[in-house]
Amino acid sequence: MTIKEGDFVKISYTAKLEDGTVIDSTDENVAKEAGVYEEHARYGDIVIVVGEGHVLKGLEEDIIGKEVGYKGTVEVPPEKAFGEYDPNKKEMVTLKKFKEKPKPGDRVRVGDKVGVVEKVVGRRAIIDFNHPLAGKKIIFEYEIKEKIEDPVEKIKALFLIHTGRELEAKVEDGKAIVEVPKDVAFNQFFILGKITAVNKIFEHLPEIREVELVERYVKEETKEESS
Template sequence: MIKKGDFVKISYTAKLEDGTVIDSTDESVAREHGVYEEGARYGDIVVVVGEGHVLKGLDEDLEGKEVGYKGTVEVPPEKAFGEYDPDNKEVVSITKFSERPVPGQRVRIGEKTGIVEKVIGRRAIVDFNHPLAGKKIIFEYEIKELIDKPEEKVKYLFLIYTGRELVPEIEDGRVVVEVPRDATFNQYFLLGKFTVVDQIFKHLPEVKEVVFTEKFERPEEKQETEAKEESSEGKEEAQKETEAKEE
């Protein structure tokens, strides 16, 4: 049975009560229903049950299920995007915008994001409720796999919190992770890695230490390594072509 703290791989499609698809882990479904996001990662996702990686209603429904489960759960507003608050609106001067706002436009005012509801003269009414506030969300989902290997758990924690696919090494309670060169000064990665460390210690009690390393090569040695890799790839492609012709 799935329980809190388990790492599970799932797929899902989320709809409104009228059947409108609002999200999906399946790229073809997202494209078909006009909710595809350029640059977004599609395919099965891994979540840690109870950590809020998906909406609360879906997160809670995972508990007690088994790998292979396929089903539907109706998530009420209070366990989705919250109830709609008619008072969560503000009248904002159009001087606060870089260009004249129009109804339906998504805008950011200070630390808040909202939707322009109306524009009256030199004032705009901005609704700061989530676009799906007050809506019941229906999830059709499947539990694909239970992740058990510590290395896999660490890998997915990095993917969840930093967006990076890293390959950790674990030995004698010590996790070693090589930091990519382009992530060294990436603010999102720098902030996310501390959350990953906290999650590692929380969910992998056998880990006593987490070490981050950086690797630098001499330019000429790096070029030699890349040349060897390209040569190896070229040989593999030539071999595949030869085998294809023989067939």
């Protein structure tokens, strides 16, 4: 059960800085204890497709060649984590770009970039567009829980990865049938993600020749009909 590129694997992990500060974890309790818990985040083991960048490159590379059941630690250097710190990624931005005057430490969006306000000088702000963890070594404690082989579970995993939604699915005669919840009809993230998920199904499951997305509506009974 050696892990190779293209495999679907279920893992758990906790990520720390060199000083031991926890920055992320798949374990809800660990995240709460460390003060990094996010209310709307999904906790528990995650499924990744090895080689597709679903986790940091350094962690992904360490997973390859390991076996199911492996528990260990890997130190990921900045260039295989969030990148080296680049002092040239700081910019002076006029305060006219903001609805409200920003303060040092605020995360702000300028055009298509997100950065942190380093300081405000007169009518301009110095924005650092480096990732907050740029230049940091990340230490992962992780476990490989399972290698996913079942086609249905792979399909469900791909939709979860690319749309953020857990969907019901089944396979019949080379066709993947996926139930789509009615509340995503106008969800742009889901609409774009489902296209990627379908393409990935064809890429990773050659036995699937067709994907059918089913929107199911059930009529609610009126009082007269139920009496």
